[in-house]
Amino acid sequence: MGNYDDVEHFDIPSVGADDDELTAELFRSAFRAPSGSQGTTYRWRDMSSQQAESVWAALADWVRWLVGTYQLTTSVVPDCWWKHPEIVAELYALQRAEQASYTVDDAGFGPLAFHERLPHAVERLRTHTRTAGCVGLQSHKDPTPRVLAVDGPEFIEWQAAHHQLGAEF
DSSP, X not given: OOOTXXXXXXXXXXXXXXXXXXXXXXXXXXXXXXXXXXXXXXXXXXXXXXXXXXXXXXXXXXXXXXXXXXXOOTTTSOTTGGGOHHHHHHHHHHHHHHHHTSOTXXXXXXXXXXXXXXXXXXXXXXXXXXXXXXXXXXXXOOOOOOOOOOSSHHHHHHHHSOOOTTTTO
């Protein structure tokens, strides 16, 4: 009797020329866009006010569901989550990932993939929340925006120069 750890005696069954089709069937959502409509994913900075209103309403409902379902504490999602762009961005990405995990043509791997990624997202949310500082204060702390200057003479000169190594030849 062969040991399955022994590569020489382990045969991977093949369906011949149909291997690609079998793989595609098992992982259909990874190979093509889902046929079921899951809505549009927007870039926050590009949304119209109408789009933003709709997206905010859906996100708020979804965050309420997420916090309740997974019993997330304020150290993960603070009560003032919607006032922190980095937390909003993380939650929106997680919402879209969860929605994309439940498509009509998914063979069942989407929900598992979402749940495998969820702990990583929770840790990122915890880091964002700790950085925001609202939980320790027990009240909202306005974030201090950091705006990079990209119109100064030093940057403009740097931007105009060629920075690829070996390009001077």
